[in-house]
Amino acid sequence: MTGRDGQAALEITGMTRRYGGTVALDAVSARFETGRIYGLVGLNGSGKSTMIKIVAGIEQPSDLEGLSFYGQPITGPLDAATAHAWGVRVLHQRPAQFPDLTVTENLLLPDVGRGRLGAFGWGGAHGRVREMLASVNLDIDPRRRFGRFSPAQRTMALISKLLHDDGAGGDARRILILDEPTATLPEAEALWLLDQLKAQKAKGHTIIYVSHRLDELFYIADDLTILRNGRMIGTTATAATNERDLVTLLLGHELEAAPRSAGAQARTDGSVPRIEVSGLAGRDAKSVAFKVWPGEIVGLTGIIGSGFLETAELIFGSRPRKGGEIRIDGQTVDLRHPNDAMLAGLGLVPSDRTEMAVFPNWSLAENLTVTQACVKTNSIPDAQRAMETYGVKAPGPRAKLWTLSGGNQQKVILARWMERNPRVLLLCEPTAGVDPGARDDLHRLIRAAASRGCAVIVASTDADELEALAHRTLVINRGRVSAEIPGGPGSKTQIREKII
Amino acid sequence: MPRWFLFLERFGLVAITALVIVIFALHPGTSDTFMTVANWRSILGTMSIQLLLAAAFTLPLITGKIDVSSGSIAVMSSVILAGLIGSVDVPLTGVVGLNWMVAAVVAIAVGGGLGAVNGVLVRAGADPLIATLSLSIVLGGLVSGYAQGRAIVAGMPAGLTDLGRLSFGPFPMLFLVAAVACIGVWFLLERTSFGRRLHAIGVNPTAAHLIGVRVDRTVFTAFVLGGVIAGIAAVVLTARQGGGVPVNGLNLVLPALAGTYLGATTIRPGEFNVPGTFVGLLFVSVTVSGLTLLGVEAWVQPVFTGGALVAAVLVAHWFQKLATKDT
Numbered sequence: 001m002t003g004r005d006g007q008a009a010l011e012i013t014g015m016t017r018r019y020g021g022t023v024a025l026d027a028v029s030a031r032f033e034t035g036r037i038y039g040l041v042g043l044n045g046s047g048k049s050t051m052i053k054i055v056a057g058i059e060q061p062s063d064l065e066g067l068s069f070y071g072q073p074i075t076g077p078l079d080a081a082t083a084h085a086w087g088v089r090v091l092h093q094r095p096a097q098f099p100d101l102t103v104t105e106n107l108l109l110p111d112v113g114r115g116r117l118g119a120f121g122w123g124g125a126h127g128r129v130r131e132m133l134a135s136v137n138l139d140i141d142p143r144r145r146f147g148r149f150s151p152a153q154r155t156m157a158l159i160s161k162l163l164h165d166d167g168a169g170g171d172a173r174r175i176l177i178l179d180e181p182t183a184t185l186p187e188a189e190a191l192w193l194l195d196q197l198k199a200q201k202a203k204g205h206t207i208i209y210v211s212h213r214l215d216e217l218f219y220i221a222d223d224l225t226i227l228r229n230g231r232m233i234g235t236t237a238t239a240a241t242n243e244r245d246l247v248t249l250l251l252g253h254e255l256e257a258a259p260r261s262a263g264a265q266a267r268t269d270g271s272v273p274r275i276e277v278s279g280l281a282g283r284d285a286k287s288v289a290f291k292v293w294p295g296e297i298v299g300l301t302g303i304i305g306s307g308f309l310e311t312a313e314l315i316f317g318s319r320p321r322k323g324g325e326i327r328i329d330g331q332t333v334d335l336r337h338p339n340d341a342m343l344a345g346l347g348l349v350p351s352d353r354t355e356m357a358v359f360p361n362w363s364l365a366e367n368l369t370v371t372q373a374c375v376k377t378n379s380i381p382d383a384q385r386a387m388e389t390y391g392v393k394a395p396g397p398r399a400k401l402w403t404l405s406g407g408n409q410q411k412v413i414l415a416r417w418m419e420r421n422p423r424v425l426l427l428c429e430p431t432a433g434v435d436p437g438a439r440d441d442l443h444r445l446i447r448a449a450a451s452r453g454c455a456v457i458v459a460s461t462d463a464d465e466l467e468a469l470a471h472r473t474l475v476i477n478r479g480r481v482s483a484e485i486p487g488g489p490g491s492k493t494q495i496r497e498k499i500i
Numbered sequence: 501m502p503r504w505f506l507f508l509e510r511f512g513l514v515a516i517t518a519l520v521i522v523i524f525a526l527h528p529g530t531s532d533t534f535m536t537v538a539n540w541r542s543i544l545g546t547m548s549i550q551l552l553l554a555a556a557f558t559l560p561l562i563t564g565k566i567d568v569s570s571g572s573i574a575v576m577s578s579v580i581l582a583g584l585i586g587s588v589d590v591p592l593t594g595v596v597g598l599n600w601m602v603a604a605v606v607a608i609a610v611g612g613g614l615g616a617v618n619g620v621l622v623r624a625g626a627d628p629l630i631a632t633l634s635l636s637i638v639l640g641g642l643v644s645g646y647a648q649g650r651a652i653v654a655g656m657p658a659g660l661t662d663l664g665r666l667s668f669g670p671f672p673m674l675f676l677v678a679a680v681a682c683i684g685v686w687f688l689l690e691r692t693s694f695g696r697r698l699h700a701i702g703v704n705p706t707a708a709h710l711i712g713v714r715v716d717r718t719v720f721t722a723f724v725l726g727g728v729i730a731g732i733a734a735v736v737l738t739a740r741q742g743g744g745v746p747v748n749g750l751n752l753v754l755p756a757l758a759g760t761y762l763g764a765t766t767i768r769p770g771e772f773n774v775p776g777t778f779v780g781l782l783f784v785s786v787t788v789s790g791l792t793l794l795g796v797e798a799w800v801q802p803v804f805t806g807g808a809l810v811a812a813v814l815v816a817h818w819f820q821k822l823a824t825k826d827t
Contacts, residue, residue, distance in 0.1 A: 316710075318709060318710055337712070337714060338709060338710055338711065338712045339712035339713070339714060341712075342711075342712045348710060350706075350707075350710055355704075355706060355707075356704075356706045356707055356710055357707050357710065358704065358707060359700060359703045359704055359707060360703070360704075361703060361770070361771075362699075362703065370696070370700065370711055371711050371712070416711075
């Protein structure tokens with residue numbers, strides 16, 4: 001794939017990193033040219049983050065044949081200061097931000113500068129920040145509270161900070177490493193962010209973009225650098241490959257074709273729906289109505305604030321419901337608390353695993369059985385069996401949950417509900433931030449639940465996921481169902497159109 | 501991590517406590533006084549109050565809500581208990597001369613009621629430290645007003661004061677009461693659904709809500725139960741002191757809090773746990789006792805307790821860092 005004569009901003013040869021007995025990176029070599037966007041892809045545990053940490057000088061390699069920035073080999077150890085001096089900047093997955101401080105403070109801290117009399121002058125600071133924002137085409141008022149802007153705007157503002165943090169005026173070339181910057185963004189916002197990033201490469205910055213969202217990678221990346229099990233599979237021009245081939249490269253084998261379950265069509269034959277909601281209202285949801293039959297997987301989607309995520313939470317009773325009726329198997333139920341919903345046979349996988357679902361210091365077994373009787377005695381054999389059933393990869397049922405990868409944690413969270421044999425499963429962004437392998441596993445588990453007669457509601461902003469899973473997808477707009485899109489191949493384009 | 505490392509992390513404080521006991525048992529300055537039945541009665545007797553207070557505030561503490569009012573609740577309940585049974589003319593009731601067992605039930609109920617006040621304040625949105633601290637300050641004033649600044653000791657029935665003197669070998673009766681209460685709290689926390697729910701709330705309240713835990717109600721119950729145990733501490737306190745003494749409850753609760761935080765560095769490091777609390781309190785008590793027998797001046801005691809707490813927390817932090825480094 002070489003042969004282009006662009007200058008290499010970063011060239012790595014023979015980089016190895018061992019942790020005890022495990023090899024995280026195995027003699028990896030890669031070349032990143034200036035003015036291009038590279039998608040760095042690999043499943044969890046493929047060595048992506050180790051590679052990033054070494055390049056940023058946060059970790060030291062066990063072995064390294066050579067590393068050079070802009071053709072200059074680094075001779076001494078690569079520490080954080082050296083990497084910084086060469087323009088390496090990393091935007092971490094959840095970058096530190098202060099929602100209650102101004103945009104200016106967020107972009108200038110820890111050094112807000114000094115004006116006359118040694119005191120800090122707001123006027124000058126705002127002016128500087130305005131320039132920084134302008135360089136990334138962001139027109140927001142630096143005096144406002146950071147938290148009031150959209151996540152995508154905030155991410156872009158933080159990127160402008162990385163481009164200007166040494167006061168160089170933004171002319172200095174950067175090697176910008178972005179670790180899943182869109183993981184928590186809805187599709188429309190993510191798309192905006194990607195367009196902004198594309199504009200930056202023309203300025204001579206080199207962008208290494210880490211993401212699990214394949215559609216995004218194909219949209220933004222010029223080249224794809226692929227890691228698997230700590231080995232470099234290679235770098236390929238994005239134009240020369242496709243999603244299917246990429247997944248095969250990532251997994252090392254072909255992805256199984258998604259089987260469609262029998263109850264693919266909505267049953268209009270007069271049978272009683274498993275769940276029927278009407279007039280459902282909360283904060284964003286105004287009057288949501290729909291029916292789901294047993295064995296059906298129905299997608300719910302929309303922009304943030306449309307009420308599609310809230311709908312799932314309203315049904316589960318975890319948010320105050322202002323109105324509406326819920327029927328389970330024809331019986332009206334009054335669900336005022338998640339406990340009521342659980343007794344009625346409902347389960348909910350929340351949208352934010354870390355904040356809303358896991359008990360990180362508890363063992364896998366405890367996390368798994370917490371929805372049962374809530375007592376931890378003798379849960380080890382159960383957990384062992386569940387690990388096999390749900391394909392959870394972990395050292396054992398006693399492993400602390402935080403030591404598991406995101407995908408395996410999410411399997412535990414899904415398993416905790418599936419073990420209850422729920423009548424209705426409400427899944428909010430069930431595969432957000434999960435690698436393609438685990439995502440495939442999770443999708444298989446979700447289909448299995450539906451095929452056992454569970455009614456599954458998937459609230460997701462991920463059109464690919466909805467196409468892969470849903471028998472039909474409901475688009476929520478301003479708190480009401482605005483469209484129903486039948487599932488099947490090609491439905492994602494329709495979903496995207498209807499959302500925007 | 502090697503096995504010995506985890507073992508050291510869990511049982512380091514246990515080993516140090518054992519070592520301290522051996523040292524004082526062999527040291528020429530304390531060898532003839534430290535390992536005596538009388539001295540152990542004294543050590544365990546002092547510990548009984550601290551253990552009960554620790555058991556009381558551990559319930560809300562597990563849910564992530566600190567409670568500094570247990571000592572003040574115990575003192576309040578104790579003077580009320582003494583006022584109800586003694587021959588002192590107290591405000592509101594005068595001389596009642598109630599049967600002490602009935603009065604003990606009243607004292608425990610008062611404790612539960614004051615715990616409910618904490619629960620209501622916290623449920624209404626008050627920061628738990630501020631809510632329980634405020635209650636402590638208010639109770640301090642009420643105690644002074646009720647006891648009129650003096651100890652209520654006249655007319656204490658023999659049944660109650662005998663309880664304070666009764667011992668089985670080196671174990672005072674009151675220590676056994678405290679031990680039973682601690683085992684009860686341990687069982688509640690580790691072996692019942694209610695206890696697991698308290699833990700779940702402490703670790704991640706949002707996640708707890710989403711697995712069906714009624715968070716507000718459970719936290720309220722934890723404060724009420726904490727108050728009830730503080731009420732039991734009041735009975736033990738009254739028996740031990742032979743009456744109701746209007747001391748500052750915060751001074752009672754702080755050593756127990758220190759022991760609990762010290763205990764969170766051992767047995768199950770990083771978590772408040774009842775066996776750990778026992779070890780923490782025992783460590784402080786035996787060291788203080790030995791030093792006192794050596795003739796060390798009284799001011800050394802708080803300096804030692806504070807220093808030990810900071811040292812233990814730093815060492816535990818250092819262990820945690822080592823343990824997570826290689827993963």
